[in-house]
Amino acid sequence: QQPVQSPQAVILREGEDAVINCSSSKALYSVHWYRQKHGEAPVFLMILLKGGEQKGHEKISASFNEKKQQSSLYLTASQLSYSGTYFCGTEIGSWGKLQFGAGTQVVVTP
Amino acid sequence: GAVVSQHPSWVICKSGTSVKIECRSLDFQATTMFWYRQFPKQSLMLMATSNEGSKATYEQGVEKDKFLINHASLTLSTLTVTSAHPEDSSFYICSARAGTGDTDTQYFGPGTRLTVL
Numbered sequence: 001q002q003p004v005q006s007p008q009a010v011i012l013r014e015g016e017d018a019v020i021n022c023s024s025s026k027a028l029y030s031v032h033w034y035r036q037k038h039g040e041a042p043v044f045l046m047i048l049l050k051g052g053e054q055k056g057h058e059k060i061s062a063s064f065n066e067k068k069q070q071s072s073l074y075l076t077a078s079q080l081s082y083s084g085t086y087f088c089g090t091e092i093g094s095w096g097k098l099q100f101g102a103g104t105q106v107v108v109t110p
Numbered sequence: 111g112a113v114v115s116q117h118p119s120w121v122i123c124k125s126g127t128s129v130k131i132e133c134r135s136l137d138f139q140a141t142t143m144f145w146y147r148q149f150p151k152q153s154l155m156l157m158a159t160s161n162e163g164s165k166a167t168y169e170q171g172v173e174k175d176k177f178l179i180n181h182a183s184l185t186l187s188t189l190t191v192t193s194a195h196p197e198d199s200s201f202y203i204c205s206a207r208a209g210t211g212d213t214d215t216q217y218f219g220p221g222t223r224l225t226v227l
Contacts, residue, residue: 032216034218040220040221041203041219041220042154042218043218044215044217044218047215087154096142096214096216097159098156099156100154100155100156101153102152102153103152103153
């Protein structure tokens with residue numbers, strides 16, 4: 001039931017864009033995106049609930065496809081502070097239990 | 111808002127001893143708390159789900175007699191690693207969920223790094 005995340009890692013120059021994907025074999029109740037920096041706890045970015053939904057905060061946005069089996073996280077005009085490991089957490093039901101993908105390590109260089 | 115604390119931040123113990131880790135929601139009442147374990151460069155693996163006043167629900171493969179969870183109040187859950195061994199060394203992270211609504215997500219504590227010698 002663990003979602004599949006891709007790519008495993010991406011290296012960007014400041015100002016470049018990247019896309020991280022999170023896929024499930026089953027329709028999901030929701031998708032939660034987090035970013036974790038080394039040695040720290042994951043920090044919540046956003047939650048998507050509805051098929052076809054898109055939302056964002058500043059230059060980080062995410063989408064949830066109509067079938068609710070795939071979500072993508074978009075890093076636009078990346079900044080050095082975007083470096084970290086990004087995890088998607090997925091819910092099958094509404095009881096709040098999340099299964100996390102393996103993570104995508106993002107390194108943004110000057 | 112939505113701050114979760116964990117104590118201690120790190121602990122080193124001898125094999126065979128027990129270690130207690132506390133997880134507190136500081137500015138909200140958590141209906142549910144979750145405990146995760148994370149090995150280096152790996153994902154977060156859910157260990158158990160804890161609801162206040164009831165027994166924790168453990169994920170498959172997690173020994174409930176080894177990882178004791180107590181959810182004493184809406185702001186405090188504890189994880190006790192009993193008879194710890196070197197293979198239990200890991201980063202333990204708790205999270206707390208404020209409500210039961212669709213938009214309620216989990217907020218994570220800063221984690222506890224356990225090293226068993």
